[in-house]
Amino acid sequence: MLDTFRRGAEAAGAQVDVMRVADLDIEPCTNCDGCRDTGECVISDDMEGIYKKLAVADGLILASPIYFGSVSAYTKAVIERFQIYWFINFGNENLKHLKTPTRRPAAFLAVGGMKNKKYCDSVRITAEALFLNTRLNFRSFLCLQGYDEKGALEKNPEVLKEIYQEGWDFVSKNL
């Protein structure tokens, strides 16, 4: 799904850097409040690379499978570590010089095995919380349901066309 969206985005002129979070070492947030005064996370792991990339990116695309009615644990760990932006953007006036730009577009892609709208609603709420925190502009939400088997999406060219188009639109309408 992400690959097809990415190809649409690239065809519209974007350069997309893909980071597969399951291959990275990223701890979840422990609410230690270590970022409260500095806006910097005290945990030293691969999240540092994501902070750096996001700082210079024109937008963000996040993709996750649906697990137990939410995003995957790998995805959730990354989302929680964006807590630094809560203090930077909203929680600590002393960090206002670090505030992130407000006009960068964001997309969230999800796929689930079951056909239950509640699961997509749940993922959307998580995405909304994330993009609010990071002051990203939530421009695209694609949540596919009923795709459980590996390769099931690839067998459906109509859906692939829609995903590609969504990637194209995301870039051409927002960047």
Ligand SMILES: Cc1cc2nc3c(=O)[nH]c(=O)nc-3n(C[C@H](O)[C@H](O)[C@H](O)COP(=O)(O)O)c2cc1C
């Ligand atoms: C641990 C686990 C939990 C899952 N929970 C859900 C769920 O709550 N709702 C759902 O629709 N699908 C659920 N699924 C099915 C996956 O979302 C589905 O297989 C999806 O296609 C996985 O995407 P991927 O092949 O890109 O990893 C779950 C799968 C696993 C492995």
